[in-house]
Amino acid sequence: MDPFSSDAAFNSLYPAHIAQLASRHWTPLSVAKEAAQFLAVGDSPRILDIGSGVGKFCLIGAHFYPNAFFAGIEHRGALNTIATNLAGQLGITNTQFFEGNFSTIDFSAYQHFYFYNSFYEHLELSDLIDDSVPISNALFHTYNRNLYKALKKMPAGTRIATFHSTENEMPTSYEVVGTGSNEDLKFWIKL
Ligand SMILES: C[S@@+](CC[C@H](N)C(=O)[O-])C[C@H]1O[C@@H](n2cnc3c(N)ncnc32)[C@H](O)[C@@H]1O
Numbered sequence: 482m483d484p485f486s487s488d489a490a491f492n493s494l495y496p497a498h499i500a501q502l503a504s505r506h507w508t509p510l511s512v513a514k515e516a517a518q519f520l521a522v523g524d525s526p527r528i529l530d531i532g533s534g535v536g537k538f539c540l541i542g543a544h545f546y547p548n549a550f551f552a553g554i555e556h557r558g559a560l561n562t563i564a565t566n567l568a569g570q571l572g573i574t575n576t577q578f579f580e581g582n583f584s585t586i587d588f589s590a591y592q593h594f595y596f597y598n599s600f601y602e603h604l605e606l607s608d609l610i611d612d613s614v615p616i617s618n619a620l621f622h623t624y625n626r627n628l629y630k631a632l633k634k635m636p637a638g639t640r641i642a643t644f645h646s647t648e649n650e651m652p653t654s655y656e657v658v659g660t661g662s663n664e665d666l667k668f669w670i671k672l
Pocket of ligand 1: 505506507508530531532533534536537538554555556557560582583584597598599600610624
């Protein structure tokens with residue numbers, strides 16, 4: 482079966498305990514395709530998924546937009562390993578997954594960004610992926626502030642697609658230029 486034909490097909494590539502987190506934590510296929518279409522513009526753009534989980538957004542984007550490069554940064558090592566292994570299994574080469582906190586990444590190495598409300602689990606403790614990383618209300622604010630500052634430094638024309646964002650992390654210099662078929666998907670461009 483073509484793994485890119487449906488969410489069920491794609492999610493079945495993951496171990497069962499990861500697949501069962503999909504409806505709450507991993508980007509739906511249709512959202513990933515629309516977000517990637519918005520971001521994969523220009524000559525060989527480099528796109529960063531801020532909190533890449535098990536790689537679902539990057540792998541779908543990389544499959545449908547081979548002209549673009551999709552990197553992911555993820556602080557849960559076990560999820561990052563699953564993403565890296567799946568890229569190898571699918572033979573996808575225009576993607577790479579890094580383990581670490583996004584706060585340590587140099588955003589200037591990328592042109593465009595994807596963000597699926599990665600810090601929300603600090604506010605909704607019943608929705609934790611696992612207990613392998615520190616969780617606190619204070620970290621929600623720290624990460625939001627770090628992301629705000631990093632996005633603010635980016636040049637005019639920078640694009641970001643957000644999914645279920647609280648929008649606290651978005652500097653006012655970014656303008657919403659559209660929404661996806663799913664209205665929780667928003668497209669932003671820096672003025
Ligand atoms: C809602 S999931 C989205 C996963 C992926 N972007 C996707 O769309 O399928 C958010 C991910 O962000 C990760 N994350 C949260 N805070 C992070 C941080 N400070 N640095 C790196 N990753 C982080 C979480 O571990 C989780 O895997």
